[in-house]
Amino acid sequence: MTSVETAKGSVVSTNLGRVLMHEHVFVISTEIQNNYPDEWGDEETRISDAADRLNELKAAGIDTILDPTAIGLGRYIPRIQLVAARTDINIVCATGLYTFNELPHYYQRRSPVNGVDPMATHFVQDITNGFADTGIKAGVIKCATDKLGLTPDVERTLRACAQAHRETGCPITTHTNAETKRGLDQQKIFAEEGVDLSRVVIGHCGDTNDIDYLQALLDQGSILGMDRFGIDGYLNTQQRVEVVAELCKRGHASQLVLSHDASCYIDWIEGEVPLAPLPNWHYLHISQDVVPALLQIGVTDGQIDEMLIRTPHRFLDSVNKGGY
Numbered sequence: 001m002t003s004v005e006t007a008k009g010s011v012v013s014t015n016l017g018r019v020l021m022h023e024h025v026f027v028i029s030t031e032i033q034n035n036y037p038d039e040w041g042d043e044e045t046r047i048s049d050a051a052d053r054l055n056e057l058k059a060a061g062i063d064t065i066l067d068p069t070a071i072g073l074g075r076y077i078p079r080i081q082l083v084a085a086r087t088d089i090n091i092v093c094a095t096g097l098y099t100f101n102e103l104p105h106y107y108q109r110r111s112p113v114n115g116v117d118p119m120a121t122h123f124v125q126d127i128t129n130g131f132a133d134t135g136i137k138a139g140v141i142k143c144a145t146d147k148l149g150l151t152p153d154v155e156r157t158l159r160a161c162a163q164a165h166r167e168t169g170c171p172i173t174t175h176t177n178a179e180t181k182r183g184l185d186q187q188k189i190f191a192e193e194g195v196d197l198s199r200v201v202i203g204h205c206g207d208t209n210d211i212d213y214l215q216a217l218l219d220q221g222s223i224l225g226m227d228r229f230g231i232d233g234y235l236n237t238q239q240r241v242e243v244v245a246e247l248c249k250r251g252h253a254s255q256l257v258l259s260h261d262a263s264c265y266i267d268w269i270e271g272e273v274p275l276a277p278l279p280n281w282h283y284l285h286i287s288q289d290v291v292p293a294l295l296q297i298g299v300t301d302g303q304i305d306e307m308l309i310r311t312p313h314r315f316l317d318s319v320n321k322g323g324y
């Protein structure tokens with residue numbers, strides 16, 4: 001038996017249960033919140049609110065979330081540790097870096113040493129030694145490519161993630177802009193870096209119903225993140241359900257994972273979750289609405305288990321295959 005790292009330590013991979021593969025706990029503009037703390041309010045209240053929401057999710061039948069809150073999204077693992085202590089849900093934490101364009105100046109002026117990017121050195125440290133002095137280790141590597149595409153700094157980030165992946169075996173999960181087919185750019189860079197594309201989740205694929213694009217990503221072996229249920233601005237729930245059903249019908253259930261990309265608190269949009277413009281964008285939408293809708297249009301219980309259990313376990317456990 002092999003184990004997966006979480007905010008409460010190692011968990012045997014077969015005990016991860018049902019997994020939502022892309023949910024944030026907190027998305028925070030750290031420097032703004034540190035200087036203008038009024039909106040965040042009381043730390044204890046935020047932590048207990050997060051624990052309550054995660055306990056509701058556990059009661060709805062979900063056992064694990066993958067929280068891809070990397071550097072750039074306000075990651076602060078000691079706070080996640082406090083939340084984790086108050087819930088039975090497993091939280092898999094992420095290393096990596098989230099930018100659509102430029103790197104933080106910190107990395108811009110630190111160049112690779114003997115071919116090793118200092119970003120990759122940090123990512124490997126999070127995976128092998130843990131985040132700072134928390135004792136918690138990263139279980140996944142996160143990066144992003146948006147409309148701007150492979151800017152020099154985005155490409156450098158992807159290659160640094162691939163380096164850390166090669167060294168540790170830790171799997172990769174991404175943010176993409178689906179409309180501009182950024183997943184293909186990511187697969188190209190990762191393939192150049194020798195990454196086994198079956199150990200990569202191309203994120204936010206559920207934002208499009210361009211089946212040809214999704215099929216092209218599937219053909220190269222990656223897992224698709226159908227991971228923004230509740231964000232109706234790209235596709236509404238019914239449209240997202242139809243795309244998942246079509247891909248299941250084509251025999252790809254084992255290459256799909258489900259999630260919302262929701263949070264307990266996200267300071268990018270004013271207000272508390274669920275936010276007024278996005279009433280379904282919360283942790284419970286898949287359990288309450290999406291799974292019943294999938295079953296109703298012909299997706300089988302076995303395919304649901306594939307997407308929520310077997311594929312997440314296979315992906316998260318791939319760290320145990322080691323580097324290459």
Ligand SMILES: [Zn+2]
Pocket residue numbers: 022024068175261
């Ligand atoms: Zn996200």
